[in-house]
Amino acid sequence: MHATPSSVPASLTFAAAQQDMRTAYLGGAPGLFVSGSVWAIAGAVCLTRSPQAAVWALYAGGVLIHPVSALLTRALGRSARHATGNPLGMLAFATTLWMIMMLALAYGISLWRIDLFFPAMLFVIGGRYLTFATLFGRKLFWVCGAVLALAGYALAARHAPPAAGAFAGAAVEIVFGCILLAGMRGTKGAAHASA
Numbered sequence: 627m628h629a630t631p632s633s634v635p636a637s638l639t640f641a642a643a644q645q646d647m648r649t650a651y652l653g654g655a656p657g658l659f660v661s662g663s664v665w666a667i668a669g670a671v672c673l674t675r676s677p678q679a680a681v682w683a684l685y686a687g688g689v690l691i692h693p694v695s696a697l698l699t700r701a702l703g704r705s706a707r708h709a710t711g712n713p714l715g716m717l718a719f720a721t722t723l724w725m726i727m728m729l730a731l732a733y734g735i736s737l738w739r740i741d742l743f744f745p746a747m748l749f750v751i752g753g754r755y756l757t758f759a760t761l762f763g764r765k766l767f768w769v770c771g772a773v774l775a776l777a778g779y780a781l782a783a784r785h786a787p788p789a790a791g792a793f794a795g796a797a798v799e800i801v802f803g804c805i806l807l808a809g810m811r812g813t814k815g816a817a818h819a820s821a
Contacts, residue, residue: 744791
């Protein structure tokens, strides 16, 4: 049986709010796995259909990242729901809105030069992961965001084919998901949301 989120006391410390997020969402690892899988699917669509179809595959898959990640997180024994009143929940929501706005920019870039779409998306997603360092209290997200951005820059500078950008995003996110999951081992009972 999975635990439900509790109310957060007014005196909740910043560190406790981060711990609540880490516990509820398993450090963000399931989200990285699901997002990485979406990048991989987009790469496959790029190779088998077209780069333009891959753009829509990434966007359509992106809509499913949160619900599928929540299911995976629950399957792994966590609640996938932070405590009521956790102020970091609003930061997570704000970064989602920022990302959605950036999708329009990346799409515009794809109309100009399709080969720059995935590098642009690597920057967008990398930028979002920088905020996850604050959400989850894990400096590893700074590294993840930087690696995604550097990959985007390198691929754009080398005029890499679009599929290369999609598979780069998949590889980076899945690798960092594995690292985060390994770091969360043994913390199941560390906070309220553990089941």
